[in-house]
Amino acid sequence: MQLLEYEGMALFRKYRIPTPFGLLADSVEAVVQFYESNGPTIIKAQVPFGGRGHAGLVKIARNKREAQKFAKEILGSMYKGTVVRQVWVSIPLEAEKEYYLAITFEDRPVVIFGPGGVDVKPYLIKKYEINGELPEMPFPQEIVEQLWTLFQREDATLAEINPLVKTKDGYFALDSKIIIDDYALFRHAVEPSVHVAGKAEQEAIEAGLQYVALDGNIGVMANGAGLTMHTLDCLGDLKPANFLDIGGGASPEKVAKALRILDSNPQVERILISIFAGITKCDEVAKGIIDARCTKPLFIRLAGTNDEQGTKLLRRAGLDAYPGLQQALEAMRQTPTKQDAVEAME
C-alpha cells in the first residue's frame, strides 16, 4: 500500500530524516494563511499517484494572488478518478545538488542511489545489496542509516527519497514515496481504502480483492493472479473490462461483493467467472454467485474442490456451470450481446 506524500514525510520526521517545514492543508484559506506566515509556498496535491508535476498538481505560489489561484485550481480537482482533497504546503528550497535514494527488495534488501530530480536516469543509479553494512553515500551517512531503519521498522517494500537535496542550510528530503507491505498492515496503523482512487477500487480493497479497471466490456473474475491473467489472455479479440482476482479461499460474501462490482459497472455487458479451486471451495463460490443476483449474463467455469456441489447449487438456481474454461468461453461467444441484437435488427 502506497502512502501519501504527507504520511511519508511524517515518517521521515519520525526517523529524523530532515524535511522542510510543511503542513497539510484542505482549504484555500489554509494555503493562503501558510503563504502569509511563511512567504513563497510550494503547493502539492496529495494523491496516490506519480506524475503530479506534469498534471499541474504541484505549483509554487510567489504572491498571495497565486496562493489563492493555485489552491483553488488544485483543491477539488479530479486526477485519475480521485478528487484532490488535501495539499501539502511547504517552503520551496534552492537545491545545489539533487540525489535519488531508495531502499527496496530484490531477493534481499538493496539500496539504490545516484543523481536525482525530475528525470532519473536508471543507468546512472548504483545498486548495492545490503549485507550488514550500508555503502558510503555522497551525502551524510545518517540519512541512509535512518532510511534503512525506517524501511525495516515500518515494513516498507519501498522507501524512496527523490529528490534528496543539498542546500546551503543542509540536506532535505523534498518528496517521499513509501510503499508498506500489504501483508504487514495488520501491525501498522494505516487505512488501506483511503489510498486508492475510484469507487470500485475502494470497494475492492475493502473486500480484499485485487481489482484493476480496463477498457473493455467483458467482466472477468477468477481465483489466483496467474489464472486471472490466463483468462484475460484467453479472451482473444474480446476485450476485458477489468482484472479481478478473488484470491484463495474466498467466502460467499467476498464472491458476491466481487460480482456486484462487475455487475454495477455500466461498461460490462457479459461476465466470465473462471474458477479452478484448490483452497477455494466451489460450493462457497456458487453461494456467492447466487447471492449477488447479477443482472448481466454470467458464463461460469467451476472446477476443483467441491465442484460437483457447486455446480449442483448453481443449476438449482437456474445457472449453468462448465467444467472447462474453453467451454465457458465458447458459450460466451455464442451468446448474442445487445450490440449483436442491434446489428441484427439493422
Place this chain on the structure above:
Amino acid sequence: MIVSKGDRVIVQGITGDEGRFYTKRMLDYGTNIVGGVTPGKRGCRVHKLPVFNRVDELEADASVIFVPGPEAAQAIQEAMKAGIDTIVVVTEGIPLHDFAAIDTSKATIIGPNTPGLINVGENMLGLIPYEHFKPGKVGILSRSGTLMYEAADVLSKANLGVSSAIGIGGDPIIGSDFFDLIRSFEEDERTEAVVLIGEIGGTKEEHLAKYLSGFPKPIFSYIVGKHAPPERRMGHAGAIISQGQGTYASKIESLSKISTIVEDLYGLPALINEKLSGPRPDK
C-alpha cells in the same frame, strides 16, 4: 523427487480450519503424515493423528505449514531448527521482512503462498486438487497455483499426465526458485518433459534462462500476463531494479533460448507429443 513416497510429513497449524481440512485430503492421497503441531494443543488428535506443541517433539522429513501470516515465519524457523529438510509453506500473507530474514540455505523451503507439491500417485503436500492430476510423464513447475491446476487438467485430459508438480509460490521472495527445483525433474525417471508456468513481474524466468545449461529433457514455457495491466507502482525504483526485465517480452526472449514457448495452453499437449515423438524422418 523432493519428498519421496514414504517420507514422514508433519503439518504445522494442523488444528486450524485449513490445516484440518487439507490434512484429511493429504491422508486420503496416501501422504505419510505422522503428526501435527499447534502450540498449546498437545494431546489433541486431528483425523487420529497426534498433535504436539513443538516441531522438535516429532521426527519428520518434511513439514507443511498452514500457520497464519503473522506467525508463519516463526513456524518456518522452528521447523528448520528441528532439522526438517523440506518445508512447504502454503501460507499466504507472510510479511516480506519476516520471510526475507530467514536463512533459506538451511532447508529446502517451497513457497510461501504455494498450493504445495504433488508426486502423482505417491503423495501430496499442501492443498492441490489431486483429482485433476493423472499419473504421467510431464513435470510442472509453476508460480501460479490455480494455473498449475489448469495445466495439469489439460495434460491429464490429453493422456500425457503429470509426474510431479511443484508450486514455487506467488510471493516476490520465495524459498526455492525455478532454477533450484528444475534439477529434481532431471533425476526423476518418470518425467520426460517439464512445463514451466511463469508470469510477468520479477526476474525468476530470466534467471533460469541465464543459468540453466545442459538440461536433458525438453522444457515448455507458458507465460501469462501478456494482456495484463503493467505494474507501475514501483516507478523509478522498479525501472532501476528490473533494468528491462520482468516484462512479457523479456521473459519470452530469455526463455526461448532454453525452452519451447507455449502460446496457447490448450495446444500444449500437441507440442509435447511432437517433441517427444522425435524428429520426423526426411521425405
